[in-house]
Amino acid sequence: MTSAPITAADAAVTSDTITMPLEDVIDPDEFTPRLLALLSNALVYRESHELRRQFKLGTNEWRVISALSMRPGMSATEVCEFLGMNKAVVSRSVTRLQLRALIVLSDGPRGSRPLYLTRAGAEMHDRMLPVSLRGQEIITEGLGATEVAALNEVLRGMLARIRSDAALQGAPGSPSQYPID
Incomplete structure (x- = not known):
């Protein structure tokens, strides 16, 4: 005989169980960090879905391609530091991009391995770019150039404060995990 899983209705409610909302809580519709996270998640999901559908690559691979397009x-x-991404994620992305012949690793000084786009990688960059730029369009729709510049300045300031706070708090990793550029 198998036993049925225990449901919330079956759980014992004791005098120590809180069953009503607390009084001092965060209003989720007015909590800016939550709104920024939701916006970021939605943009990344949209971008990743389109990149996978169109190119069989995801946002992480796009970020590596984009970084190498700017800094061959x-x-x-260095890609990890520039993008503020986890080394394991970048490593997997680099491997996928190598297998697709979109990037190459070269031999550099002191055992370093410089990464470069191939011609096919540069072409892929140009094909993927509009998907990423659409996210910019979504965010800035209805804003003038001055407002976009002001918004970007505010966001850069927020990132700088997060980096500074993380450094002061001794957060693990380097401050570059909170990239500004």
Whole structure:
């Protein structure tokens, strides 16, 4: 005989169980960090879905391609620092991009391994770019150039404060995990 899973209705409610909302809580519709996270998650999901559908690559691979389009010859470690991404994620992305012949690793000084786009990688960049730029369009729709510049300045300031706070708090990793550029 198998036993049925225990449901919330079956759980014992004791005098120590809180069954009503607390009085001092965060209003989720007015909590800016939550709104920024929801916006970021929605943009990344949209971008990743489109990149996978169209190119069989995801947002992480796009970020590596984009970084190398701006700074050819970066090592994987430099890509991590530039993008604020986890080394394991970048490593997997680099491997996928190598297998697709979109990037190559070269031999560099002191054992470094500079990364470069191939011609096919540069072409892929140009094909993927509009998907990423659509996220910019979604965010800035209805804003003038001055408002976009002001918004970007506010966001850069927020990132700088997060980096500074993380450094002061001794957060693990480097402040570059909170990239500004």
